[in-house]
Amino acid sequence: MSERKCIGFSALATESSAVLVDMDGCMIASGQPLPGAKDLINLCREHLWLVSNNSSHSADELSHYLRGLGLAIPAQRILLAGELVLEEARARFPDGAAMILARRQLREYARSRGIMETDEKPDVIILTRDVHLDYRRLSLAIKHLSKGVPLLVANPDISHPDMDGDPVPETGSLLAFMKTVLPTLEYEVFGKPEPRLFQCALTQSGAAPEDSLMIGDNPHTDCDGAKAVGIRPFLIGRHANALAPDIATLLSLRVSL
Known part of the structure; x- marks a missing residue:
């Protein structure tokens, strides 16, 4: 041996x-x-x-942010679950509209990629780490999901650690809330x-x-x-x-x- x-x-x-x-x-x-x-x-x-x-930033935004911390990584070498799920939604529903649960900046990125957004009658719901998600939009999303609108999830993470190792809520914690309300919820994860x-x-x-x-x-x-x-x-x-x-x-x- x-x-x-x-x-x-x-x-x-x-x-x-x-x-x-x-x-x-x-x-x-x-x-x-x-x-x-x-x-x-x-x-x-x-x-x-x-x-x-990460499903809070675009690669361009994150590259700029990291450079400010002294970490120079070009956007083309940053691969993010948030961008991935948006690109998949665009490919699957090219003529449809999406309810996008995301930070304003990521929703702006989605629009720049030609993804139409609506909260009224979406063809798909996209779930990311939306730090400003309120009860009204969350309830509306659950209503759409209960009627069979497909759900695409950026990542399953419940949390990520801060500097002290303490948990910071992630996309998976929002997904867990949805699954509590809709136990038979079907969805697809991309991260x-x-x-x-x-x-x-x-x-x-x-x-x-x-x-x-x-x-x-x-x-x-x-x-x-x-x-x-x-x-x-x-x-x-x-x-x-x-x-x-x-x-x-x-x-x-x-x-x-």
């Missing part, structure tokens, strides 16, 4: 064709860069892909752990899954999702099975191949 080879994670990342990384809890938390985030960007350069279940975001990164980077890696802080959405498409995952953060608390520590480790 051959012995397993050990290599520094920094060298492994440099040799990989694509390095995928989650955002919240890995690169930033509570609007602040986390240890090692800038080092990872400088190390991987054009091989780095931000693959996030991690579903394969679409991972496959987009592989397609756009031209990388094979076996030559890629994923850094995430969620064992289900990041790690299980990556494994399902053949990408090797590395778990960081506060989870009991995490290899390191942050990217800075991960970069200093040796890992087995």
Whole structure:
């Protein structure tokens, strides 16, 4: 039996064709860069892909925001669940109109992509992390869903961690509310752990899954999702099975191949 080879994670990342990384809890938390985030960007350069279940921002908006934090990642290498679900809705309902539960900025992005919006008689409902969603619109959405209007969900995350590791409500918490009211609700999820975001990164980077890696802080959405498409995952953060608390520590480790 051959012995397993050990290599520094920094060298492994440099040799990989694509390095995928989650955002919240890995690169930033509570609007602040986390240890090692800038080092990872400088190390991987054009091989780095931000693959996030974020459904609050467009890639352009997020790239500008991150640059202000000293994290320079171009929009074309930022893949987001919010944009993904909007593009899928546009493809499936090219002549229809959508009820979009999202931040104003993401709704403006949807309109820029030719998606017609309505709250009255939608052909589809799109659920994202709408931090300003009020009871009236939520009730109206549930009314439409009870009549069979299809629901497309950006991501299933119940929460993401802030700087102190405390939970910040996510899209999945809004979905849970809907499912409580409508126990037989049918819907389709587009963010991690579903394969679409991972496959987009592989397609756009031209990388094979076996030559890629994923850094995430969620064992289900990041790690299980990556494994399902053949990408090797590395778990960081506060989870009991995490290899390191942050990217800075991960970069200093040796890992087995």
